[in-house]
Amino acid sequence: LRQETEAALAEAGDVRAWDAVRVATLGKSGRLTGLLKELGKTPPEERRARGAALNALRDELSEAIEARGRALETAALEARLAAERVDVTLPVTEAPRGLIHPISRAAEEIVAIFATMGFSVAEGPDIETDWHNFGALNIPAHHPARADHDTFYLPPSPGLDVPRVLRTHTSPVQVRAMRTETPPIRIIVPGRTYRADHDATHSPMFHQCEGLVIGRDIHMGHLKGCLIDFLRAFFALPELPVRFRASYFPFTEPSMEIDIGCDRRTGILGEGSDWLEVLGSGMVHPRVLANAGLDPAEWQGFAFGMGIERLAMLKACIADLRAMYESDLRWLRHYGTSP
Ligand code: PHE
Numbered sequence: 001l002r003q004e005t006e007a008a009l010a011e012a013g014d015v016r017a018w019d020a021v022r023v024a025t026l027g028k029s030g031r032l033t034g035l036l037k038e039l040g041k042t043p044p045e046e047r048r049a050r051g052a053a054l055n056a057l058r059d060e061l062s063e064a065i066e067a068r069g070r071a072l073e074t075a076a077l078e079a080r081l082a083a084e085r086v087d088v089t090l091p092v093t094e095a096p097r098g099l100i101h102p103i104s105r106a107a108e109e110i111v112a113i114f115a116t117m118g119f120s121v122a123e124g125p126d127i128e129t130d131w132h133n134f135g136a137l138n139i140p141a142h143h144p145a146r147a148d149h150d151t152f153y154l155p156p157s158p159g160l161d162v163p164r165v166l167r168t169h170t171s172p173v174q175v176r177a178m179r180t181e182t183p184p185i186r187i188i189v190p191g192r193t194y195r196a197d198h199d200a201t202h203s204p205m206f207h208q209c210e211g212l213v214i215g216r217d218i219h220m221g222h223l224k225g226c227l228i229d230f231l232r233a234f235f236a237l238p239e240l241p242v243r244f245r246a247s248y249f250p251f252t253e254p255s256m257e258i259d260i261g262c263d264r265r266t267g268i269l270g271e272g273s274d275w276l277e278v279l280g281s282g283m284v285h286p287r288v289l290a291n292a293g294l295d296p297a298e299w300q301g302f303a304f305g306m307g308i309e310r311l312a313m314l315k316a317c318i319a320d321l322r323a324m325y326e327s328d329l330r331w332l333r334h335y336g337t338s339p
Contacts, residue, residue: 001025001031001032001035001057001061002057002060002061005021005025005061005064005065006064008021008024009021009064009065009068010068012068012072013072014072014076015069015072015073015076018065018068018069018072021065022065022069025061025065026058026061026062026065032054032057032058032061035054036054036058039051039054096329098329098332098333098336099332099333099336099337099338099339100336100337100338100339101324101332101336102312102313102315102316102318102324102335102336102337103207103308103309103312103324105312105336105337106308106311106312106315107190107207107209107308109234110188110190110209110230110234110306110308110311111188111190111209113230113233113234114188114211114230115188117186117226117229117230118186119186119187119188119211119213120186120187120188121187121188121189121190122173122176122177122187122188122189123173123189123191124167124170124172124173124176124189124191125167126166126167126191126192126194127154127164127165127166127167128164128165128166128167128172129162129163129164129165130162130163130164130165131162132167132172132175132176133151133165133167133168133169133171133172134146134165135291136172136175136288136291136292137171137172137174137175137250137251137288137291138250138251138285138287138288138291139250139251143250145249145250149168149169149195150168150195150196150197151165151166151168151195151196152165152166152194152195152196152204153165154166166193166194167191167193167194168193168194168195169193169208169210169305170189170190170191170193170208170209170210170305171210171251171303171305173187173189173191173210173212174189174210174212174251174284174288174292174303175288175291175292177189177212178212178214178289178292178293178294179292179293183214183215183216183294183299183301184213184214184215184216185212185213185214185215185301186212186213186214187210187211187212188209188210188211189209189210189211189212190207190208190209190308191207191208191209191210192205192206192207193205193206193207193208194206200320200321200322201321202321203309203321203322203324203325205325206307206308206309207307207308207309208305208306208307208308209305209306209308210303210304210305211226211303211304211305212284212301212302212303213226213301213302213303214284214289214294214299214300214301215299215300215301216298216299216300217300218300218301218302219283219300220254220283220302222302223256223281223282223283223302223304224244226302227242227258227279227281227304228242231258231260231278231279234311234315235260235314235315240260240261241260241261242258242259242260242261243258243259243260243261243275244256244257244258245257245258245259245277247280247282249280249282250285251282251284251285251288251303252281252282252283252284252285252288252302252303253282253283253285253286254282254283255280255281255282256280256281256282257277257279257280257281258277258278258279258280258281258304259275259276259277259278260275260276260278261274261275262274262275262276262314276314278306278307278310278311278314279304279305279306280304280305280306281302281303281304281305282302282303282304283300283301283302284300284301284302284303289301309321309324312324316335318335
């Protein structure tokens with residue numbers, strides 16, 4: 001048995017074969033175990049001597065089996081190390097690296113400028129309730145303004161009886177902020193927005209940046225000063241012409257659209273006109289304040305919203321909106337900025 005086991009061990013070339021030998025010898029129905037079990041049938045006068053001999057053999061064989069096991073493990077480890085060795089002398093293959101995307105860059109710059117004016121960043125969910133996106137903002141169910149928004153409605157989900165949409169603008173975050181924070185409030189809200197619209201100048205997903213200021217004595221002078229300062233800082237043009245034009249948004253009253261002068265002097269490309277619209281704004285409608293739980297007799301404020309793509313395109317002279325989303329590294333190397 002000793003010789004046979006030793007021969008079998010020597011032949012076992014891997015852990016699996018080794019384990020088979022171990023089980024066949026020392027396992028529950030292994031050969032040595034069998035011999036030990038039969039000890040009881042041995043005549044008593046022989047039993048003692050035979051027992052001692054078998055125990056010695058068991059010690060010897062388990063030692064041999066263990067030794068062979070360790071040897072096989074070491075060999076396996078060495079083979080793995082040899083196979084997985086890294087050749088540090090090979091030339092480095094550099095992974096293609098991008099740059100900061102103009103949309104991210106513009107968002108960062110916008111946030112940084114408003115940060116110097118004391119605004120902090122707020123966020124809200126991309127999937128909004130119809131109420132936050134429309135109702136609370138004074139856009140009730142059959143309001144014509146809903147039609148302009150080309151809304152993506154989400155299918156009703158079981159257990160949730162509120163209709164949900166992909167937010168069509170960042171304005172619902174105004175409502176969330178007014179409901180959760182105690183004024184004064186000064187927030188800037190960059191984020192993704194969605195409208196079912198797709199052509200050279202519209203993408204179904206795009207980015208907006210919302211701003212909201214709420215306080216006791218906030219008036220339109222603050223709105224104007226704040227946004228003129230912002231636009232001149234963003235375009236790095238201290239003399240940039242800025243024009244406020246009366247407009248309409250259901251959630252602000254009065255409402256204004258803001259244009260910047262574009263010509264050879266400012267270097268900003270217009271589409272055949274001298275003025276380019278870049279911002280929507282207005283004094284927060286008293287009904288919106290009330291919907292969000294603020295008393296319009298005590299609190300006033302202004303809000304504004306801008307398209308980040310549009311500002312990024314104007315600043316970096318990017319002509320085609322769609323290229324923004326193509327993840328073309330050549331494009332990014334041209335229009336991107338290093339970190
Ligand atoms: N939410 C408006 C839009 O998407 C922009 C806006 C925001 C206008 C805040 C006024 C005040 O067009």
